[in-house]
Amino acid sequence: MGRIGFVSLILILLIASLQSQDKIKQKKEELNQLRKEIEIYENKIKQALKEEKLTLEIIDDFEKKDNLLRKLIQELKKQANENEKNINKLQIEIAKSEEEIRKLKEHYANYVRSIYKRGRLHDLELILTSRSLNQMLVRTIYLKKFSEYRKRTIDSIYAMQNELKERKNELEIALTSQKELIAEKEREEANLSASIKEKKEILEKIRKDKQNLQAQLERRRKAIKEIEAMIAKLIEEERRKKEEIERRKKIEIPKVESNFAKLRGKLPWPVENGRIVNRFGEQVHPVLKTVTLNFGVDIAVPEDSPVKAVADGVVSKIFWLPSFENLIIITHDGGFRTVYANLSDIFVSEGENVKAGQVIGKSGNSLEGSIVHFEIWQERQQQNPELWLSKR
Template sequence: MVKSSKYKFLLLFLFSFCFLGFAQQQKIKQKKEELSEIKKEIRLLETQYKQKSSKEKKSYSSFQNFNRQKFLLNKLITNLKKQEQDKAYQISLTKRKISDLEEEIKQLRKNYVKYLISINKYGEQSEWSIFFDLSSMQRLFLRYKYLKEFSKRREQDLSKLKTSKKDLQKLNVKLENEKNEKQLLVREKQKEEKDLLAKISESKRLLNAIRKDKNELKKEINAKNNTKDKISDLISNLIEAEKKKEEERLARLKNNKTTATAIPEPNYDVDLTTTDFSSFAAQKGKMNWPISRGTVFKKFGQNRNAKLKTVTVNHGIDIKVQSSLEVKAVAEGVVSAIDWIPGYGSVVIVSHKGDYRTVYSHLEEIFVSEGDKLKFNSGIGKVGESLEGYILHFEIWKSRNNQNPEIWLAKK
C-alpha cells in the first residue's frame, strides 16, 4: 500500500514537472510572438509617416504616430532588459553547475589515484588469493566482502568520472551559447535605445513646428475628450480580472481540500495582490506628489479654455513641469497595466491596498513592467512633452470611482 502511494506521488510529480516545462515553453513562444508583433507595428508606423507629404508630417496625427512608436519601443526595451536579466541568471546557474561538477571530477580523480596507489603498493589480488591468506572464516568473509565493494566502487567512480567529463563539456558549450545569446540581447537593446532617443528628438522637432498652431492644439484636446473614458475602462477591466482571479483561487483552495492528490496548477500571470502593502487610505491629505517642482495646470473636473473656447472634463489633474522629470510612485503598489491611449500617450496604472489605483500618463520613458512591485517613491518613468508643454496627467481611483487628487496630495 505504501509502495503504491509512493508510485502515485512520483507519477504526479513527473506529470506536474513535464506540464510546468511545457507551460514555460509556451510562455517563451508567446513572448517571442509578442515581440515580433511589436516590431511589425513599429515598421508599419514608420512606413505610414514616410508616406505622408511634407505638410502632413507637420501635424498632430504625426505627433501621435511618434508617441505610439515611443511607447512600443519602451515596451520592447523593457522586455529585452527582462530577457537580459533572465539570461544573466541562467549563466550564473550554469557557472555554479560547472563549478560543482569540476569539484566532483577533482574528488573522483583523487579517489581513483588512491586506488592506483593501492594496487601499485599491494598488487591486485584475485578473489581466490584471499583463501590462502586467511585462517578465520569470519575474516575470510569480511575480506571478500570488502574487496567486492572496493572493486564495485572503483568501477562506479570510473564510470561517473567519464560521465561527468561529458556533462562538463556539454555545460561549457551551453555556457558559451548563453553568453552569446546575452550579447545579442545587449546589442539589440542598445539598438532599440538608440532608436528611442532618435524618435524623442524627432518628436521634439515636430512639436516645435506645430506648437503655436491652434488647430493642432484643438486636435490634441479633442483626442483627450474622445478617449477620456479609456482609462476608466482599463480600471474596470482590471477590477473584473482581479475579481475572477480571486474566485479561481478560492475554488482551487476548496478543491484541494476535497482532493488529496490534486496537481498544483502553475500560474504564469503577473501577481497583482496588494495585501502586503501599507495602507493607501492613510495617505489622504499628506501624500507625496508624483513629481517634484510641478504646478497644477488643469484641475479635477471641468476645465474651460477661453482662447480655444473649449470645455473638457478631467478625471484627474494635469501637473506642468519645466523639463522631462522623473515620475515616482506615490505609495507602495504593483504595476497592473501599461498601455497607450490617444491624447494621453503612454499610461501606467498602479494598484494599491484597499482597491485603490493611481494613473500616470503622458510618459516619455517607462522604467517598469506589468507585475513589478513598487515601493514608495520608486521611479515609474519620465514626463513626456505635449503641445501644452511637459505635462503629467495623474489620477486616483477607489474601485470605479475617480477621486480629486488635490484632496489627497500634501499642500505645497
C-alpha cells in the same frame, strides 16, 4: 535505480526540456510580434513625413511606437536577467562537477599508487594467506566488492566528464545568447532615444500650426469624456464586487472614514518639482481664445520627471488616449481615485498595490509641452486638485 525509475526520470527530463523549448519559442514569437508592430508604425511615420503630413496622428504613431519599443526593451532586459541566472547556475554546477571529478581522480590515483607499491599479486596473496575457509570467503567477497567499487568510480568519472562537457556547451550557448540580447537591447534603446528626439522636433513644428492646436482641443474633449466613462465603469465594477461580497457573507460592509479624505489640503504632489500651468475647471486657451473644460490640473515639469502615487491604493487601469498619452488610474479608499496622464513610461501593472510616494511612471512630452495631467475623483465627482495638494 530500477528500470521503471530510470525510464520515469528520462521522461521527466524530456518533458522539462520540451517545456523549456516551448517557453523559448513562445518568447521569440512574442518578441517578433513586437518587432512587426513597431515596423508598422515606423512605416506609417515614414510615409507621413514623406508626404509632409505633420498632423496629430503622426504624434500618436510616435507614442504607440515608443510604447512598443519600451515593451520590447523590457522583455529583452527580462530575458537577459533570466539568462544571467542560468549562466550563474551553470557556472556553479561546472565548478562543483570539476571539484567532484578532481576528488574522484585523486582518490583513484591513491589507490593505483597503493596497488603499484604492493604489487599485482597482492589480492591473490590476501586470499591464499587466509587462516580459514570462512576468512577466505569473506576476503573474496570483499575484493569482489572492492573491484566493483573501482569500476563504478571509473564509470562515475567518465559520466561526470561527459556531463561537464554538456554543461560547458550549454554555458557557451547561454553566453553567446547573452551577448546577442545585450547588443539588441542597446540597439533598441538607441532607436528609442532617436525616436523621442525626432518626435520632439515634429512637436515643435506642429505647435506652430493653429489648425493642429484646434484639433488637439477636440481630441482632449473626447479624451476627457473617455476618462469620465472609465471612472464610471470602475465605480460600477467596484459596486458589483461589494454587493457580491455582501450577498455571499450576508453582512453589510461597514462604512469607515476614508484615510484619503483626511489628506485634503495635505496631499503630496505627484511630481517633485513643477508648477500648475492649466487649472481646474473652465480655461481660456492662450492662442485660440476658446474655452475648454479641465477636470484636473496640468503641471509643467522638467522632461522625464518621476511621477509618484499621491496615496496608497490599487492600480485600477492603465491605458492610452490621444492627447493624454499613457494614463494611470489608482483607486484609493473611500471611493477616491487619482488620474495621472501624459506619461512617457509606466513602471506599475494593473492590480498592483502602490504606496504613497512610489514612482509609478515618467512624465512625457506633449503638444502642451512637458507636463503631467493630474485629476482627483470622489466617486463620479471631479475634485479640484489645488484644494487637495499641499501648499508649496
